[in-house]
Amino acid sequence: MSGAAKNASRLAGALRNYARLWFWESLPGTRRHDHLETRIAHLWLIRTLGLMPSFNFTEHPHRRYNPLKGEWVLCSPHRAKRPWQGAQETVPGEERPRYDPACYLCPGNARAGGAEHNPRYESTFVFTNDFPALLLDTPVDAPDADGDSVMDKPLFQARAVRGTCRVVCFSPRHDLTLAEMTQAEICRVVDTWQQQYTELAAMPEVQHVQIFENKGSAMGCSNPHPHGQIWASSFIPNEVAAELRQQASYFSATGRALLPRLCRSGAATAG
């Protein structure tokens, strides 16, 4: 049988199958075939007729490779079209005063917990978080009462960690965001990030310094005053550790650094 005849025969078979499934499923009380069979016949038919739309990255589900972590991530762009009846965020900050006497980050105010007061700072201001997630004086490798390490059971492992957490008030003004500050004021924030990074990275117990901002209450930010965080830790966080492994692996395989290659490729793709 020629190729054209074979295709015609397969098409006729698919049409017969599709019609049969449609007939049985349309009879009340006689649903003898599940929807999956009908859908498979339907897909076969539109593929055979050349009606299948071509793949589109902005429309169809796909996985994208993250070369910095060596992981594939599921992207479902079509889900952005689903109806949303969940929480609606309002734009914050429009009614905020320049100074809030109840804010624990404004100049001169009592901080959270009330034990300390902020100085009357006039520029970017840094202090150690009153409720830090990491402590510099955590006892490490302490054995339990039996003298055994409780941290090395095969299935239950733990490690004591050290570190410190600092808060960076970007501005004394309560009502600003970083984007609303002047260029000179933003430069002072960036200078502060650099100074803090250098200072904390020089501490012998510090392996990693993370500078970040949780913006908005939905992200866990507990105060609208413009501020960010710095965490210095005695360990390398999982995400960064994975990225370091990927970069080392890429370099040993290609003799090239991954990050500049990524930047160039990203710029070329975006362009």
Ligand SMILES: [Zn+2]
């Ligand atoms: Zn404030």
